[in-house]
Amino acid sequence: MVFLLEPVTEIGGLLLKPVLSGPSQAYVRSEVQFDCAVPGWSSPLTYELWKDAGDLIAAENNIKVTFTLQVTEESEGEYYCRLTTGGQTSNSILFHAVIPVVGARLSSDPDPAIVNEGQKLVLRCLVRKGTHLSFTWYHNTQLVKSSSELHQISGDTLTVYRATETHAGIYSCTAQNQMTVNPRFSSSQDLHFIVKKHISAPSLSFTVFSNGSSLTANISCRSERGSPPVTFRLMLDGLELDVKRVDSLESWFVLPVSVGLDLGAARCKAQTDTQQLISDPVHLLVVPVxxxxxxxxxxxxxxxxxxxxxxxxxxxxxxxxxxxxxxxxxxxxxxxxxxxxxxxxxxxxxxxxxxxxxxxxxxxxxxxxxxxxxxxxxxxxxxxxxxATPVEVIALVFCGFLSIVIVLGSFFMFWSTKRRNNTCKHHSNQDVIQSEMITIDVPVSDVSSEPQPVEMKTVIMEFKA
Missing domain, CATH: 2.60.40.10 (Immunoglobulins)
Structure with missing residues (x-):
């Protein structure tokens, strides 16, 4: 890699400024070469290779010199070369000694990776060795993007802030050396992440069976959803009768009963690490048919x-x-x-x-x-x-109802028109009498007694059963 020349000082009337070229990264235990020369100069010069603040690595005399290094972890640093005559210094190269990645594995907090809905999970992709790394995450073999509503990724850490059923499944990670040439990878083993669902409120039911001369109630306490284990408690009138912890969502209890005898209100409690719910009461009463x-x-x-x-x-x-x-x-x-x-x-x-x-x-x-x-x-x-029920009967009933509405509507319109005409005639006669008494000629409005035509529409609706 060749860098631009920086401003140089004058030596013997000539501007001599060495240029250093070489790689910016390499794996530990590999071999690298740095070249140092003065562009356009054809006479041998003595060049020195320096690292960081003042560690002399090597010195050689030639028109162009090549410094060969065996890369170790201590090789990382800033390199430059300079002329022994005049002390001119070249450009610098920041060199990274990359340790190949090995031994990727996943760690979880909490450990084991089991949380309840709504809780937080933190996964870290750890390696036994390796530097200058980037990380790739997988959930159920699908690539996890750098940031999403489900996951937050920062470097070697993946965080789930509020776990749901969607987050559950198989996680893995891959660590990779950030090398442009010959990158190396290391993948972790799968980690199974379990999200325990919240249990639903339990329900209590019971059946009875004959045990010779007596009856026994078989009482079921059950939650429809959730993640076991669950601790079920049978309560009768507030007193705890029995407790069972099961790896399922249902537990059974037995209790002697008698026909016609009300033993009281039975309830069922369901309890997990984060929840405690109780069922509605059910009276343990067997009524004969x-x-x-x-x-x-x-x-x-x-x-x-x-x-x-x-x-x-x-x-x-x-x-x-x-x-x-x-x-x-x-x-x-x-x-x-x-x-x-x-x-x-x-x-x-x-x-x-x-x-x-x-x-x-x-x-x-x-x-x-x-x-x-x-x-x-x-x-x-x-x-x-x-x-012979639906369509015909409905149609006949509707048509009969519609006919009654039409008849009643016509009668009402005729009655209203006639009443309005009589009212107009009465007011007209009063106006004539008043005009004759004061001998003032006032024209009387002509009120027609003919009924006004009324437009009506008949709508027939068809119903389908």
Missing amino acids: GGAVRVTVTYLYDVDGMVAAARLKCVPDRGTFPTFSWSLNRSSLPAEGDAHAVTHHGQILILTEVSAGFYRCRARDSFNHSSVWVESEDIFIQKTDLA
């Missing part, structure tokens, strides 16, 4: 207004854990068939093809197979009775 059983029917129509399906629901007056059974014309219906399906633990019967007949449901306690079935009344379902 009883009272009347009703069947509600909902018809489903296609675009042509025809009955496409029917939804029958079995509703007992009371019962915490009922089981259901359906029949058609006194014959039991299986849970699945070609033209029907049973859902919601048997409570709802879907008829995909409506067959005419008498439908009935019955219910009893699911935990007691010896309990008595409570039956509904028969309900008659017939497809033809339901098909």
Whole structure:
């Protein structure tokens, strides 16, 4: 590399100013050469190579001299040459002794790299050796840009200020020597970053099963979202009954119960390192199936207004854990068939093809197979009775309503016109009487008694089911 000459001093009537050329960087343990000469000078001169404030490296005599150096870590510094005669000094070269990069690895704060949503994470790309480095970051094998809404990068540090699920994943870094020729790289191993999601408020539910002569409640405490582990606590009327720490979002508790006995309000607490949430109360009360059983029917129509399906629901007056059974014309219906399906633990019967007949449901306690079935009344379902409903009836009702509006509107307009004419005549007669009394001729306005024509429009709207 050749640099421009600086102003020189005069020696023997000639301007002699040496010029130093050479590399600005090289790897440690490599060999470099610096050349020193006076441009346009053809006689041998003695040149000295100096480093920094005054370390003489070498001296040679020639028209142009070349200084060869073995690069070590101590070779880094500012180099220049000068003539022994007259002491003229050359330009300087700032030389960097670059240590090849090796041993890149990732460190995290906190360690291990596990944080809750909203917390901070700092990753650093460390190397065992290496100088004059630049760093490249990867998240799930994708290049991380120098600055984004997700990450902030400064040198060997990547910072996540408020962690979300998006930040979770695999991180790695690559360190590179900043060399224009033959750059060297070192890549870290992958680091798995985990962002623990906040848990949602827990919900409590329970089922019962028979254990010989007694009943046991199987109580579920569950959060729909979040990251385990979670500590669940079962509370009954404010008193803690049991505690479980699980690596999932649900925990189960058992408690003896009796039919008709209200044990109290049960709640579930879910706790993590940063959260503590509690469920709504649920009364631990098992009510037996009883009272009347009703069947509600909902018809489903296609675009042509025809009955496409029917939804029958079995509703007992009371019962915490009922089981259901359906029949058609006194014959039991299986849970699945070609033209029907049973859902919601048997409570709802879907008829995909409506067959005419008498439908009935019955219910009893699911935990007691010896309990008595409570039956509904028969309900008659017939497809033809339901098909002629929507568009025609709606159109007829609307047209009838529109006709009534037109008739009433016409009558009101006629009545208003007639009343206005009578009023005008009455005022006109009064004006004539007054004009005759004071013998002043005042013209009386001519008020027409003919009704004014009223324009009306009939609008017919078509509704589609």
